[in-house]
Amino acid sequence: MAVNDGLSRLVARAQPRHRTTTEFVEATLREAILSGVIAPGTPLRQEELAETFGVSRMPVREALRQLEARALAEFHPHRGAVVAEISAADGADIGAIRMALEPMALRLSLPGLTAADLDQAEELIAEMDGEADPGRMGELNRRFHMTLYARAGRPRLLALTEQHLLAADRYLRFQFAALGYRPRSQDEHRALLAACRAGDADAACRLVEEHVGEAAEQLTAFLEGREAG
Amino acid sequence: MAVNDGLSRLVARAQPRHRTTTEFVEATLREAILSGVIAPGTPLRQEELAETFGVSRMPVREALRQLEARALAEFHPHRGAVVAEISAADGADIGAIRMALEPMALRLSLPGLTAADLDQAEELIAEMDGEADPGRMGELNRRFHMTLYARAGRPRLLALTEQHLLAADRYLRFQFAALGYRPRSQDEHRALLAACRAGDADAACRLVEEHVGEAAEQLTAFLEGREAG
DNA sequence: TGCCAGGATATTGGATCCAATCTATCACCA
DNA sequence: TGGTGATAGATTGGATCCAATATCCTGGCA
Structure with missing residues (x-):
């Protein structure tokens, strides 16, 4: 079975x-x-x-x-x-929700982030560099994002954000299997972390929104191709 | 019982x-x-x-x-x-989620809005002018917002938005009962509708974010006072 | 040969029953 | 008199049983 x-x-x-x-x-x-x-x-x-x-x-x-x-x-x-079925439309839906929630979570969390938080985020980026397994990669990616949002002090917002990060993971599996991890993603992670270290909230929010948006866009394109073929 | x-x-x-x-x-x-x-x-x-x-x-x-x-x-x-209990912290939490979701929903919906949609939104504003009942007011307010977001073409995003509009309603009941409806709210509704009619996405998104933010802020202040006293 | 009807079968939805556990009360002891 | 432990009652959690409904197959008929 x-x-x-x-x-x-x-x-x-x-x-x-x-x-x-x-x-x-x-x-x-x-x-x-x-x-x-x-x-x-x-x-x-x-x-x-x-x-x-x-x-x-x-x-x-x-x-x-x-x-x-x-x-x-x-x-x-x-x-x-x-x-629940997965579809390009639903993937775009989840992407839009992430693009809305994550900059908000980051903006609220940024002032409270400690040096230890930022170091842990950096360590997670390093771990992702050497990771090939899609499942493990998804988990590291999720933890990296959630580490940056952890100090938002908004339990509902964080739960919702994590829920949609998980939902996105489910989708990304399909992309991982076919294309491997999106290469530019790690560059974006590093840029995002740098903005957080600099305490530049506007830049960090813009970066995370773009980061999520690009991932969603590529995923949608992949799924649309899959549905068409 | x-x-x-x-x-x-x-x-x-x-x-x-x-x-x-x-x-x-x-x-x-x-x-x-x-x-x-x-x-x-x-x-x-x-x-x-x-x-x-x-x-x-x-x-x-x-x-x-x-x-x-x-x-x-x-x-x-x-x-x-x-x-579920209500609290100032949770009210702020829901407010933050709305501030994230609703501008996104509006931005996606705006290009698809028809003249009929905008007319209906205007009618709902007019109805709110003469409404005193808190429950009915909450419903009209919710319908006004959802009318503007209806063409987003993102079922999950819309469901989530409506869910948190409903949750906010639940909170606003307490404020309605004590303070009545927030007077400036209707002005903001009108300004928002005008921006939508003009097709000015940036202005409309900014207005809805401010609108939601101000409502949340006042609610939080009220609930904090209530919890302290 | 294709389509519709009807019944058999499988699966879910709902009711009832029993076990586990939490709460409150009361007696007993320090 | 205050605190602690045991016990009884209430309430939920889980299992089993029965009813309702959908699906699928088969047979009859056009």
């Missing part, structure tokens, strides 16, 4: 240190969908998932409802849930 | 034309929370809600999970859910 195959590995190594079974199932499924372990369009059969997780159908149902609210799964009444 | 009282009225006049009971419960509860019919901090007892809706506890449970994913309810394992 395509679903169980990759997922059961995730389930096996997932620490069930969650307080309820529902939380455990939701977190693991979300990870699986965002990381691409379960492909878009895959039907999420309740019974099958329940068996994989070793629980009854009920916590699975509640978890699926939460995933629906996060736009990671689509419900069709009496026909079940499927993993 | 404080919960049932206002809620049962909503339930009574709600058309159960939803495909599943869970959808019906979720939509009605969301409306009740956002509109303030159920106050922040109110415990959401599953049995009580089930009785009010005339269903079993199960669809209530699934609906509550979805509300949690939307940050409208907070879950405490084995202790139940409560309606």
Whole structure:
């Protein structure tokens, strides 16, 4: 079974240190969908998932409802849930949201950033230089961005930003596999970090907006080509 | 019972034309929370809600999970859910998100706006002039904003924007009740509409950002005073 | 040969039941 | 008298069971 195959590995190594079974199932499924372990369009059969997780159908149902609210799964009444499809239009949608949220997060965070934060960001850039694995690269990229936003002091804004960084990751997987990492991305990361170190908020916000925008643009072009072909 | 009282009225006049009971419960509860019919901090007892809706506890449970994913309810394992609290910090958080999303939505929508859209926006401003009821005012305000963003062609961005407009409404209720509607708001609406009619994207985006920012600022000040006192 | 109808099957949606756990109360002891 | 521990009640979390609905296949008919 395509679903169980990759997922059961995730389930096996997932620490069930969650307080309820529902939380455990939701977190693991979300990870699986965002990381691409379960492909878009895959039907999420309740019974099958329940068996994989070793629980009854009920916590699975509640978890699926939460995933629906996060736009990671689509419900069709009496026909079940499927993993949300990916499309060029949706990729552009997520890109637009990131272009709106991330400059705001950075602007709020910048004054509070410590030297340690900036050093950690620099270290993450260095790690990305030598990384080939797409999944790991996505995680490093996400951590780099979130490190810069961490001092915004706006929990909702940060949660929303991270959620859409994760959603973008899911998309970027497809691009990574075909084209490799976007070469200019690292240059942009370095320029962004330099602006943050200089405390130049306007420049930093402009850079992050351009950075996200270019990534989204290239992704959209790639996906449109994929849909056309 | 404080919960049932206002809620049962909503339930009574709600058309159960939803495909599943869970959808019906979720939509009605969301409306009740956002509109303030159920106050922040109110415990959401599953049995009580089930009785009010005339269903079993199960669809209530699934609906509550979805509300949690939307940050409208907070879950405490084995202790139940409560309606999400409101706070000055959270109000500022929502304000920051709106300030990020709405200029982006407007910029994407502006080129596609029709004369009919602009006329409808103007009509909504006129309606707001003569409106005293806070709930109705919030709805008109929301429709005005969403009308201007409607042609963005980004479903996720629009859904997120509307969700945070609704969340802001929930907060504004408290301010309405104490201070009435912010007087300068209508002037800003008119200026914004004028910029849209002129097709001046930069000005329109700047105006909407300022508009949202000022509303958020005043709200935050009000809530901080309320929390201090 | 193609299309429509009807029934069998699979899967979800909803109800009921049981177990786990949290809270509050009360007795008991220092 | 104040604090601590045990116990009872209430409430949620999870499992199982039943009903409702969609899909798919097959057979009959034009």
